[in-house]
Amino acid sequence: MKKASIISIGNELLNGQTVDTNTTYLSSALLELGIPVVSSYSITDNIDSIARCLNYACDDADLILLTGGLGPTDDDVTRQGFADFLGAPLKLDEKQLAKIQDFFAGRNLKMPEKNKIQAYIPEGTKPLDNNIGTAPGIIAQKDDKTFVLMPGVPAEMKKMFEESVLPKLKNFASEQAIVTKKINCFGTGESNIAEILGPLMKRNRNPLINITAGSGIIKLHIIATAKDIKKAQELAKKDENKIRELLGDIVFSTGQQSLAETVGKKLAEKNLTLCLAESCTGGLIAKLITDVPGASRYFTQGWITYSNQAKINELAVEPRLIEKYGAVSEQVAQAMAKGAREKAHTTFAIAVTGIAGPNGSSEQKPLGLVYICVDSNKDCENKRFIFSHDRAFMRARTALTALNMLRLKLEH
Amino acid sequence: MKKASIISIGNELLNGQTVDTNTTYLSSALLELGIPVVSSYSITDNIDSIARCLNYACDDADLILLTGGLGPTDDDVTRQGFADFLGAPLKLDEKQLAKIQDFFAGRNLKMPEKNKIQAYIPEGTKPLDNNIGTAPGIIAQKDDKTFVLMPGVPAEMKKMFEESVLPKLKNFASEQAIVTKKINCFGTGESNIAEILGPLMKRNRNPLINITAGSGIIKLHIIATAKDIKKAQELAKKDENKIRELLGDIVFSTGQQSLAETVGKKLAEKNLTLCLAESCTGGLIAKLITDVPGASRYFTQGWITYSNQAKINELAVEPRLIEKYGAVSEQVAQAMAKGAREKAHTTFAIAVTGIAGPNGSSEQKPLGLVYICVDSNKDCENKRFIFSHDRAFMRARTALTALNMLRLKLEH
Numbered sequence: 001m002k003k004a005s006i007i008s009i010g011n012e013l014l015n016g017q018t019v020d021t022n023t024t025y026l027s028s029a030l031l032e033l034g035i036p037v038v039s040s041y042s043i044t045d046n047i048d049s050i051a052r053c054l055n056y057a058c059d060d061a062d063l064i065l066l067t068g069g070l071g072p073t074d075d076d077v078t079r080q081g082f083a084d085f086l087g088a089p090l091k092l093d094e095k096q097l098a099k100i101q102d103f104f105a106g107r108n109l110k111m112p113e114k115n116k117i118q119a120y121i122p123e124g125t126k127p128l129d130n131n132i133g134t135a136p137g138i139i140a141q142k143d144d145k146t147f148v149l150m151p152g153v154p155a156e157m158k159k160m161f162e163e164s165v166l167p168k169l170k171n172f173a174s175e176q177a178i179v180t181k182k183i184n185c186f187g188t189g190e191s192n193i194a195e196i197l198g199p200l201m202k203r204n205r206n207p208l209i210n211i212t213a214g215s216g217i218i219k220l221h222i223i224a225t226a227k228d229i230k231k232a233q234e235l236a237k238k239d240e241n242k243i244r245e246l247l248g249d250i251v252f253s254t255g256q257q258s259l260a261e262t263v264g265k266k267l268a269e270k271n272l273t274l275c276l277a278e279s280c281t282g283g284l285i286a287k288l289i290t291d292v293p294g295a296s297r298y299f300t301q302g303w304i305t306y307s308n309q310a311k312i313n314e315l316a317v318e319p320r321l322i323e324k325y326g327a328v329s330e331q332v333a334q335a336m337a338k339g340a341r342e343k344a345h346t347t348f349a350i351a352v353t354g355i356a357g358p359n360g361s362s363e364q365k366p367l368g369l370v371y372i373c374v375d376s377n378k379d380c381e382n383k384r385f386i387f388s389h390d391r392a393f394m395r396a397r398t399a400l401t402a403l404n405m406l407r408l409k410l411e412h
Numbered sequence: 413m414k415k416a417s418i419i420s421i422g423n424e425l426l427n428g429q430t431v432d433t434n435t436t437y438l439s440s441a442l443l444e445l446g447i448p449v450v451s452s453y454s455i456t457d458n459i460d461s462i463a464r465c466l467n468y469a470c471d472d473a474d475l476i477l478l479t480g481g482l483g484p485t486d487d488d489v490t491r492q493g494f495a496d497f498l499g500a501p502l503k504l505d506e507k508q509l510a511k512i513q514d515f516f517a518g519r520n521l522k523m524p525e526k527n528k529i530q531a532y533i534p535e536g537t538k539p540l541d542n543n544i545g546t547a548p549g550i551i552a553q554k555d556d557k558t559f560v561l562m563p564g565v566p567a568e569m570k571k572m573f574e575e576s577v578l579p580k581l582k583n584f585a586s587e588q589a590i591v592t593k594k595i596n597c598f599g600t601g602e603s604n605i606a607e608i609l610g611p612l613m614k615r616n617r618n619p620l621i622n623i624t625a626g627s628g629i630i631k632l633h634i635i636a637t638a639k640d641i642k643k644a645q646e647l648a649k650k651d652e653n654k655i656r657e658l659l660g661d662i663v664f665s666t667g668q669q670s671l672a673e674t675v676g677k678k679l680a681e682k683n684l685t686l687c688l689a690e691s692c693t694g695g696l697i698a699k700l701i702t703d704v705p706g707a708s709r710y711f712t713q714g715w716i717t718y719s720n721q722a723k724i725n726e727l728a729v730e731p732r733l734i735e736k737y738g739a740v741s742e743q744v745a746q747a748m749a750k751g752a753r754e755k756a757h758t759t760f761a762i763a764v765t766g767i768a769g770p771n772g773s774s775e776q777k778p779l780g781l782v783y784i785c786v787d788s789n790k791d792c793e794n795k796r797f798i799f800s801h802d803r804a805f806m807r808a809r810t811a812l813t814a815l816n817m818l819r820l821k822l823e824h
Contacts, residue, residue: 012622014449015592015633016440019431023454028428037426039461042435042452049451049472056468060461075615180427203487210424221427276695276716282702283688283695286716290694293770293803301722303715304688304698310713313755314726343725358705391705 002173004030005061006040007053009068009078010152013042022067022157029161031180031223034173034232035063045069050081058145063172068152070135072115079138082149083122086142090120096127096136103134128164132156137164146172176225179232183220183243186259186404187250190218196246200239207239215396217259249411252404259403260288266410267298267348274406275344276302277315277336279327280354280370284399301344305336315339328353328360330371330382337375348409349375350402356391368394372402374409381405414585416442417473418452419465421480421490422564425454434479434569441573443592443635446585447475457481462493470557475584477577480564482547484527491550494561495534498554502532508539508548515546540576544568549576558584591644593634595655598671598816599662602630608658612651619651627808629671661823664816671815672700678822679710679760686818687756688714689727689748691739692766692782696811713756717748727751740765740772742783742794749787760821761787762814768803780806784814786821793817 006026012018020042027037038060043049050069057064069078083090097119104111121127121138128137128148133156138149148165150157185193190211194201197220200209207224220243224235244251253262267274276286276299286302289295303314308327311317317335325331333351341349354370361367368387373380383405387397418438424430432454439449450472455461462481469476481490495502509531516523533539533550540549540560545568550561560577562569597605602625606613609632612621619636632655636647656663665674679686688698688711698714701707715726720739723729729747737743745763753761766782773779780799785792795817799809 011620012624012633014439014452015443015622015635016436016438016449018624019433019436021431024428024431026428027426031427037428038456038458039465040426040454044450052471053451059464073615203485208423210427212424212430221424223427278695281699282707282711283690283698283714283716284702286695287693287699290696290716290718290768291804291807293768295694296718299694300719301715301717301726302695303713304695304702305713306702306708307712310756314713314715344722356705392703395703 001176002035002062003038003060004035004063004065005057006037007050007057007064007066008040008042008152009045009050009066010042011044011075013068014044022152022154025154025158026065026067026161028180029166030063030065031178033166033169034176034178034229035169036178045075045077047077047081047084050078051085054082054085054147062144063146063169064148066147066149067157070118070137070149070151072112072118072134076117078149079117079120079122082138082140082147086122086124086140088122088124091123093119093121093127093136096121099129099136100134128160130156130160131163132159139165139168175227177227177229177232179222179224179226179229179236181222181224181236181240182255183222183240183251184253184257184259185218185220185247185250186216186252186400188218193218193220193247193250197243200242200246207235209239209243215393216400249408252407258288258291259400259407261292263403263407263410264289264292264295264298266407268294270410272348272410273298273300273344273346274348274350275300275340275346277340277349277351278302278304279306279311279336279352280356281352281395281399281402282306284395285350285352285402288399288403300346303340311336315343326365328355328365328369328371330373330384333371333373334375334380334382337373337380341375347376348406350406351375352398352402354394354398356394358391370394370398370401372398372405374402374405376409381409413588414447414474415450415472416447416475416477417469418449419462419469419476419478420452420454420564421457421462421478422454423456423487425480426456434564434566437566437570438477438479438573441578442475442477443590445578445581446588446590446641447581448590457487457489459489459493459496462490463497466494466497466559474556475558475581476560478559478561479569482530482549482561482563484524484530484546488529490561491529491532491534494550494552494559498534498536498552500534500536503535505531505533505539505548508533511541511548512546540572542568542572543575544571551577551580587639589638589641589644591634591636591638591641591648593636593648593652594667595632595634595652595663596665596669596671597630597632597659597662598628598664598812600630601625605630605632605659605662609655612654612658619647621651621655627805628812661820664819670700670703671812671819673704675815675819675822676701676704676707676710678819680706682822684760684822685710685712685756685758686760686762687712687752687758689752689761689763690714690716691718691723691748691764692768693764693807693811693814694718696807697762697764697814700811700815712758715752723748727755738777740767740777740781740783742785742796745783745785746787746792746794749785749792753787759788760818762818763787764810764814766806766810768806770803782806782810782813784810784817786814786817788821793821
């Protein structure tokens with residue numbers, strides 16, 4: 001089986017400030033091509049480290065992808081490190097030089113002398129066009145190994161990978177196929193899902209099913225391996241069906257579709273509309289809803305009523321409700337939802353009020369207490385939760401739980 | 413100089429689904445101890461890979477930290493891989509076994525037989541207590557190298573690192589000190605900042621200054637190295653002062669303080685208040701403002717007026733303004749801000765309206781066009797921008813630009 005390794009080059013990756021998203025992107029893209037990534041490395045901008053790491057990667061991979069260190073400044077030494085590894089001198093590629101000069105000319109600028117170095121590639125290798133930046137990539141072969149060098153800027157790397165690298169790798173692993181499928185769940189915990197799935201979770205099984213969790217969203221990754229793509233797709237589909245049967249409405253989508261997108265799709269399909277009245281989430285639910293292109297088809301407006309006065313003035317919450325039950329109460333959540341729906345004339349209104357902390361809690365009303373109300377002309381659903389952990393976690397969990405309550409209403 | 417390397421073990425790290433946050437956390441923590449991380453590796457749960465990778469890490473590091481693969485199931489082979497590397501057999505640690513049994517007893521459960529394996533550590537090594545999970549860590553010495561093995565679950569890893577590992581590493585690099593300082597900027601591009609800083613950006617300089625950028629926020633990382641902590645702090649402080657002098661009000665904060673936090677602090681200090689009227693950002697500005705604990709001191713309410721009707725009904729925008737100039741116009745942004753401020757009785761109102769895409773653009777009003785208005789009882793500032801790229805980028809950039817306009821008003 002053909003395998004890959006990824007090397008990320010850059011000081012910034014090792015000082016605890018920059019999370020390396022390139023490796024995650026490339027791992028996923030390679031897996032879709034049927035090429036599993038068996039190792040990844042992050043190293044500093046250092047010629048010796050680069051040459052040494054290339055040797056490590058050759059120990060278990062047939063395809064080695066490098067990102068970073070192709071810029072014009074003195075700390076960009078990936079070209080030289082790769083040339084040393086190959087034992088080939090750097091040579092000027094006239095076509096790439098012209099391309100870099102054109103890049104600057106297009107902006108009415110003269111190419112700084114520093115950028116000329118970017119047109120040098122090791123003898124015997126081929127350049128890869130960079131259509132949105134000045135750093136060309138490099139593709140090369142040594143013995144039975146294939147090497148691809150790309151810029152570290154994520155947007156440039158992705159574009160180069162998709163336009164220039166992907167077509168070249170299509171047949172790299174044609175005798176093996178891997179199909180991955182992501183199934184997104186909400187409504188129960190990771191260990192509970194693992195228990196429900198039982199033998200499907202076995203490690204020596206094909207497909208292999210992995211679980212990851214965050215803010216209440218549980219993602220199941222099905223990884224099916226076979227000789228050809230059709231067989232792998234069949235295996236993945238069979239497992240998806242089994243999982244859907246076992247988990248029922250805990251599954252809300254597959255692939256990249258977010259919970260807000262799932263809710264939005266259902267609203268749009270049924271020609272229904274939504275408004276929001278947020279207190280503790282302070283705009284987060286609206287942000288998630290409007291992250292989705294085309295949200296204006298079903299979402300018309302929202303209120304962030306952070307102060308009591310705003311709840312009273314904007315949503316016609318009666319002051320005596322706040323006095324009697326407190327701003328964080330089922331009664332106020334319900335009044336917010338009803339007030340919002342009446343003003344916005346939408347099918348649904350979601351209202352949330354809670355104690356996000358660090359202040360405002362009491363013995364009766366602990367930190368993390370939340371009331372969520374989903375109101376429609378048919379019914380009004382109220383729920384009380386206590387989400388522990390910190391402010392950001394509590395807000396994210398509240399927003400997703402509110403969206404999930406609406407999803408379940410739309411599904412039944 | 414003593415150097416470190418980090419090895420993350422787990423299949424999930426290489427299938428493109430899980431971002432490895434442990435390495436980022438540990439890199440940052442080690443740098444604070446004066447120990448730079450020179451390489452990091454992600455590998456699969458495979459005994460041979462683990463032993464091989466430990467050898468790679470020894471090539472350039474004195475301290476090697478491993479995370480992951482210490483669980484009770486068959487795919488957790490880090491213990492065995494490390495024992496193979498050391499050439500020492502695994503041996504039962506009775507004290508750790510008792511601790512694991514206690515962990516289950518505390519939950520009224522009997523320890524599953526599978527968990528016994530977690531109490532095995534290579535002969536000649538020492539266990540590290542895990543006070544919130546069942547996987548003990550391991551600390552060991554081989555030749556002049558130090559090895560620390562920790563669980564992969566981020567919460568368990570962090571607790572073990574802070575409670576058991578950190579005290580042991582305090583004197584590991586006592587003859588060297590590194591001080592890092594982050595300076596956060598907004599208002600100009602990365603290359604422009606690099607040009608202004610000029611010789612400060614040289615690669616062979618101490619302190620070393622790295623730049624990273626995202627959504628318009630440019631972060632400068634000062635890394636000062638010296639024999640002792642006081643000298644390193646002095647060097648970092650000196651550079652910080654130089655940078656502040658050169659960049660002026662482009663610098664908005666240091667460390668982890670966000671732009672919304674900077675704005676919030678200034679509002680609170682001056683006893684001023686803010687309300688928001690958002691169209692294209694759909695709640696994102698409010699979300700950023702209310703991410704900050706205590707935001708209720710200065711933020712009272714916000715409107716998300718996504719539809720034209722909502723702008724008219726809620727913020728008293730005159731319909732003829734929308735007809736004449738369109739919803740995405742300076743006139744409507746201004747009317748939104750004035751309408752919001754009048755209703756909320758706040759010192760400031762920020763209003764934004766724009767074309768986030770993918771639809772709604774025209775030749776006169778391209779994708780990414782945004783009007784931002786910051787209104788107060790003193791004046792009303794209107795700005796027009798065209799932010800290219802995708803929907804998420806445009807929304808993030810709009811929200812940060814709006815916050816920055818208010819920040820500059822509060823500073824002058």
